[in-house]
Amino acid sequence: MSDEADEQGIKMVMAIIRPDKLSDVKTSLAEAGAPSLTVTNVSGRGSQPAKKGQWRGEEYTVDLHQKVKVECVVADIPADDVVDAIADAAHTGEKGDGKIFVLPVESAVQVRTGKEGNPAV
Numbered sequence: 001m002s003d004e005a006d007e008q009g010i011k012m013v014m015a016i017i018r019p020d021k022l023s024d025v026k027t028s029l030a031e032a033g034a035p036s037l038t039v040t041n042v043s044g045r046g047s048q049p050a051k052k053g054q055w056r057g058e059e060y061t062v063d064l065h066q067k068v069k070v071e072c073v074v075a076d077i078p079a080d081d082v083v084d085a086i087a088d089a090a091h092t093g094e095k096g097d098g099k100i101f102v103l104p105v106e107s108a109v110q111v112r113t114g115k116e117g118n119p120a121v
């Protein structure tokens with residue numbers, strides 16, 4: 001474990017990314033040594049402009065965009081490394097690339113073994 005990871009405790013890196021970047025992000029996380037993750041389909045709003053459409057002559061606005069939420073909890077790997085891995089893989093430079101948040105995690109339990117804390121992650 002690196003000194004940085006030793007001091008950080010358990011962190012959750014939560015990223016909202018483009019769905020079509022999920023595959024690259026998974027590869028990047030595995031290469032960074034953080035292959036475990038949870039993925040959820042979400043919709044959300046940032047600065048990405050709303051989309052206008054028409055249905056049966058009526059105009060409608062879609063202000064929520066389809067995104068993917070990736071949650072990755074780490075203890076032995078610096079959260080910064082995980083953030084970099086996701087940011088590199090998810091970047092296009094266009095509006096709507098998403099955001100990454102880092103949250104402290106109070107505790108963790110591995111259900112199968114009953115291990116707690118860092119070893120559970």
Ligand SMILES: Nc1ncnc2c1ncn2[C@@H]1O[C@H](COP(=O)(O)OP(=O)(O)OP(=O)(O)O)[C@@H](O)[C@H]1O
Binds near residue numbers: 048095096
């Ligand atoms: N402050 C926030 N709180 C919660 N979710 C957010 C927040 N900002 C962005 N998101 C989520 O991230 C998704 C992508 O955001 P988006 O990339 O549009 O953010 P932005 O940084 O405001 O804009 P851009 O990268 O286009 O300049 C949103 O659809 C939303 O799900």
